[in-house]
Amino acid sequence: MSTTPPDGKPIYRCLTGPDDDKFCRRVSDALEQGWELHGSPALTFNGETVIVAQAVKWKGFIG
Template structure:
């Protein structure tokens, strides 16, 4: 038996527009996710916040 966790087919990553966010998206792509649409970008008064939807096809 493995300790594999079933991944959701859809997820949205959000966070400040920095290297950490880019690494999180890159890791999701490595897990088999694909970008779903364009990123959404906003400014919270202090920094740029990004959201990216991802899907994983079965």
């Protein structure tokens, strides 16, 4: 596993969006690419829809 994330991305990212299949796919894709979950997801309601956030970190990072 590379110690550098793909596409010049930082080693830590916070994915956010509506709590839907598209968001779940983004998190799943990140896991498949070599990211790992960092902490628990956070959810909020904006008056219309549930918004979710999930932090991920690059598991290949040594530091």
